[in-house]
Amino acid sequence: MPVFLDTSDAGFEHGFATLLSAKREDSPDVDDVVAGIIAEVRARGDAAVCDLTGRFDRLSLTPSELRFSxxxxxxxxxxxxxxxxxxLEQAxxxxxxxxxxxxxxxxxxxxPEGAxxxxxxxxxxxxxxxxPGGLASYPSSVLMNAVPAKVAGVERLAICVPTPDGVVNPAVMLAAQIAGVDEVYRVGGAQAIAALAYGTESIAPVDKITGPGNAFVAAAKRRVFGKVGIDMIAGPSEILVIADSDNDPDWLALDLLSQAEHDESAQSILICDDAEFGRRVVEAVEARLETLERRAIAGASWRDFGAVIVVRDLEEAAALSNRIAPEHLELCVADPEALAAQCVxxxxxxxxxxxxEAIGDYVxxxxxxxxxxRSARFSSGLSVLDFLKRTTLARMSPEALGAIGPAAEVLARSESLEAHGLSxxxxxxxxxxGTGG
Amino acid sequence: MPVFLDTSDAGFEHGFATLLSAKREDSPDVDDVVAGIIAEVRARGDAAVCDLTGRFDRLSLTPSELRFSxxxxxxxxxxxxxxxxxxLEQAxxxxxxxxxxxxxxxxxxxxPEGAxxxxxxxxxxxxxxxxPGGLASYPSSVLMNAVPAKVAGVERLAICVPTPDGVVNPAVMLAAQIAGVDEVYRVGGAQAIAALAYGTESIAPVDKITGPGNAFVAAAKRRVFGKVGIDMIAGPSEILVIADSDNDPDWLALDLLSQAEHDESAQSILICDDAEFGRRVVEAVEARLETLERRAIAGASWRDFGAVIVVRDLEEAAALSNRIAPEHLELCVADPEALAAQCVxxxxxxxxxxxxEAIGDYVxxxxxxxxxxRSARFSSGLSVLDFLKRTTLARMSPEALGAIGPAAEVLARSESLEAHGLSxxxxxxxxxxGTGG
Incomplete structure (x- = not known):
């Protein structure tokens, strides 16, 4: 059973704080292993990548076979x-x-100064x-990363995807083709991140690495950050549904389960203004869990991290939503735009x-x-901006320098940076x- | 003497590669110390911050004295x-x-689908x-961080600045006042970063931390990343000047020195199309170094990391600039806009x-x-975007869901995410x- 909280209860604040601080992910510490893999790839290039692919993916490759033709x-x-x-094409x-x-x-x-x-x-x-390879190898994620990169104008876009035992996911290949990916390598894990960041004889280095991965991939991305840019390190998925009682409990149950089925560490929370309605959604979840293919995963997530919170009104719901800062926020209320304005x-x-929410996952x-x-407090989803960078430009006319230069001289002197001022x-x-211009 | 390279020389590529890969900074590994400081602040809050401030800044404070009134x-x-x-006001x-x-x-x-x-x-x-406190306590940096935050609409902006032995930099206080900073704390080092990220009794936690700092501050920022957002971890400053021979060597010498005087690890590079002109700039640098206040620092930077590169033409200069990806790029040529278009x-x-360049540092x-x-290959300077985040919005009409929902069902099934499809x-x-709408 998920946690059931009511803002009218005396113990609410304690229960909500516990929910917020629940540690859902316990990543294994693979940092030392990853450091070793990166060092090996830097030192021995293709040979290391092939060795590691043999060891981890049980796949014997020569350097010329690393890349898909x-x-x-x-x-x-x-x-x-x-x-x-x-x-996929419509998506x-x-x-x-x-x-x-x-x-x-x-x-x-x-x-106005002429600058x-x-x-x-x-x-x-x-x-x-x-x-990623295996179960979490999603063609939709290929599109979500590759399409913005190509829209931004990235000239060279390379994919690394492990193919354990040589098994290839055809939909990943199709998504890469549709998105206009330039190179695809059958390499996974920390060795793929190392190859992309530092380059090998067969894999030219890139400037930015994005995409999800397991603990090894995440640790490798953290380590190569600085040498290249990376996107965020994604945690388990989350959804918050705010609903009034004028909803079909089954729809909301399926929305909650569509996050829960991702991962036992996923979190699904319902906020509603009617305890009875909340109980009906819980019943609908239980009913759907009986037949769901991924009921073991979804059931564990819902049991361990699921929550139903009953509020007095939607203002209270918005305030709680802002403390949760959810990855996905579904507003099933009469005036969702008005509520969205309060959920910042x-x-x-x-x-x-x-x-x-599933519409947003695909199409x-x-x-x-x-x-x-909770990183929605300070960060945003992937966008074309992740594949662009901005260069600032300035051009002083002699007159503009005459107008603002003296202030720069004063400030340079006050910061004891003499050459700055002298320039x-x-x-x-x-x-x-009078010889300027 | 700085390195002198000529693209016409046989050994150029080797020399340039060596210049690019020169390790300019050797940060001490303070990660364990920093981990201990963060743990202490999380465990004991204000009491730890006061203890650490006493130890590192020789300043005895009670919790109520942490904040400047x-x-x-x-x-x-x-x-x-x-x-x-x-x-400062003009800046x-x-x-x-x-x-x-x-x-x-x-x-x-x-x-068109009605979404x-x-x-x-x-x-x-x-x-x-x-x-930062001490020599690198720059009021201009207060403005460069605080003004964009306030323009972005950040409601609560807190500054932490160490005041070793109780010495306060009045210009930093004035810059904070001008920029509309809300809170100023006399706390520095890793303890300041820990307090900002996790909060104490007197210092409420924030969502994003920006600003430069020493090795302890940088290590602490890396450690709290994820709990809060951070800006980049800045390395030593750099300038690349591309100039034709129609320039005053003394102006360029001062521009090169205005980076060199920051730090012995700073790097100043001149690219020009005339070896004789390059030598005149080097002479001008030597002449200025004789009297410059910070000649010890600037001289070491110029000697160890400075470089003059002679190229055949400006196209070659642009290509080298793109490999360097400089922090600051000065184009002292007849048509700087045309050259800028090639320097991506x-x-x-x-x-x-x-x-x-000094104009850009201040006003x-x-x-x-x-x-x-070299991170200009994939990242940008600080901007209002660093203090904003984007929420994506979607609203399906029943008709829009009818038009694009089937594709989502197909893709969910292909990814074995049944609840996604069922929703x-x-x-x-x-x-x-026929009962929708």
């Missing part, structure tokens, strides 16, 4: 059933249409995308009961890579001698 | 000479005017800014000889917190029974 990718992709191909098209709108604009203006100012966005030259910390908001358009573990002074002296 | 801030700020006050005004233009726009549209889509930007609720990896570009308007150590199916069944 275009023909191999096409052959694997061709095995995907037609309905899936159409669905890619919608994700692209959404992310194209995120492209930021360059700026350039001249200010030209602005900025310019340019894409990262090369990006690497990690795709959330990765993604799904407005109204006709917008199940809504917005990205499904979102901040977890302005030397120019102002020429200006004052 | 508004009267104390005003009294310290009033000690700043009038010329400095005016310069703040220009930084504000630049960063206001960075504010991103919210979006909302309805697509409402968009996103919304909201500020981080509370941010903490670390300001740089934190900030200064266009033309009348735009010394230009763009931020002076910029990516170092769509349950709604489509109602729609198909």
């Amino acid at each position: 275009p023909e191999e990718i096409a052959a694997h992709a061709a095995r995907v059933p037609e309905a899936e191909r159409v669905a 890619a098209q919608r994700i692209r249409a959404y992310h194209v709108r995120q492209m930021p604009e360059d700026a350039w203006w001249t200010d 030209g100012l602005g900025w310019r966005w340019t894409p990262v030259s090369a990006a690497g995308l990690y795709v 910390h959330a990765g993604a908001i799904f407005l109204g009961a006709w917008t199940p 809504g358009g917005p990205n499904h890579v979102l901040p977890t573990a 302005v002074t030397a120019r102002l002296q020429r200006l004052n001698r | 508004p009267e104390e801030i005003a009294a310290h700020a009033a000690r700043v000479p009038e010329a400095e006050r005016v310069a 703040a005004q220009r930084i504000r005017a630049y960063h206001v233009r960075q504010m991103p726009e919210d979006a909302w549209w309805t697509d 409402g889509l968009g996103w919304r930007w909201t500020p981080v609720s509370a941010a903490g800014l670390y300001v 990896h740089a934190g900030a570009i200064f266009l033309g000889a009348w735009t010394p 230009g308007g763009p931020n002076h917190v910029l990516p170092t150590a 769509v199916t349950a709604r489509l069944q109602r729609l198909n029974r």
